Amino acid sequence: MTGTLFPRDRSEPAPGAVHVPGWLDHSTQRGIVDACRQWAIGPVPMRAAVLPGGHPMSVQTVCLGWHWQPYKYTRTADDAGGGRVADVPDWLVQLGRRALAEAYAAPGQAGYAPEIWKPEDYTPDTALINYYAHGAHMGMHQDKDEKSAAPVVSLSIGDTCIFRFGNTSTRTKPYTDIELGSGDLFVFGGPSRFAYHGVPKTLPGTADPDTGLSSGRINITLRMTGLQ
Numbered sequence: 001m002t003g004t005l006f007p008r009d010r011s012e013p014a015p016g017a018v019h020v021p022g023w024l025d026h027s028t029q030r031g032i033v034d035a036c037r038q039w040a041i042g043p044v045p046m047r048a049a050v051l052p053g054g055h056p057m058s059v060q061t062v063c064l065g066w067h068w069q070p071y072k073y074t075r076t077a078d079d080a081g082g083g084r085v086a087d088v089p090d091w092l093v094q095l096g097r098r099a100l101a102e103a104y105a106a107p108g109q110a111g112y113a114p115e116i117w118k119p120e121d122y123t124p125d126t127a128l129i130n131y132y133a134h135g136a137h138m139g140m141h142q143d144k145d146e147k148s149a150a151p152v153v154s155l156s157i158g159d160t161c162i163f164r165f166g167n168t169s170t171r172t173k174p175y176t177d178i179e180l181g182s183g184d185l186f187v188f189g190g191p192s193r194f195a196y197h198g199v200p201k202t203l204p205g206t207a208d209p210d211t212g213l214s215s216g217r218i219n220i221t222l223r224m225t226g227l228q
């Protein structure tokens with residue numbers, strides 16, 4: 001298992017981008033995994049979104065609040081049965097606020113930048129829940145279907161992955177490869193909000209079953225869409 005022998009350090013790979021290893025305790029991770037299992041069933045089922053070229057993504061996704069498909073948000077899941085996705089629960093909004101406080105408002109810690117976004121002004125109205133089975137990955141992209149520049153809060157559970165975090169102008173170098181493990185928090189906002197990022201691979205077999213997920217990886221991103 002990676003990252004268990006030595007504590008991993010908090011870091012700021014780019015201005016406004018903060019990695020906080022091991023932020024979620026096991027009990028919180030188990031609660032999130034349970035919730036994800038329910039959301040994956042419905043009201044809109046988890047599915048692999050289809051890219052404009054016709055290929056399904058290797059990652060499976062279910063959304064809360066707004067339904068996302070490449071590359072737009074809609075109220076109804078027109079590519080997945082036409083239903084309306086579940087709301088973002090209040091406990092997840094509160095977790096998002098705590099995540100921002102942790103990332104940007106911890107004096108003396110990497111990432112300290114309280115001017116980027118006030119936690120109390122952070123009300124994510126959508127969450128994308130991605131499941132990476134062995135072999136799934138995500139190409140370099142920007143999260144730019146939102147009309148708001150509010151930070152993206154990312155939570156990871158299960159297998160460790162290599163998360164590639166780059167720059168705002170090109171999907172190529174310079175970028176930093178970071179291991180995101182179970183319970184890790186990653187926030188990108190301010191000057192890094194529209195940076196390219198992706199997941200070249202996950203590391204099968206690295207999940208700790210005590211978190212409720214014995215194989216694969218869950219990633220949840222909380223976002224403010226700025227849509228009405």
Ligand SMILES: O=C(O)CCC(=O)C(=O)O
Pocket residue numbers: 128130138143154156163180197198199219221
């Ligand atoms: O899985 C991750 O860590 C990143 C997911 C992501 O970039 C996205 O859903 O837009």
Ligand SMILES: [Fe+2]
Pocket residue numbers: 141142143197
């Ligand atoms: Fe993304």
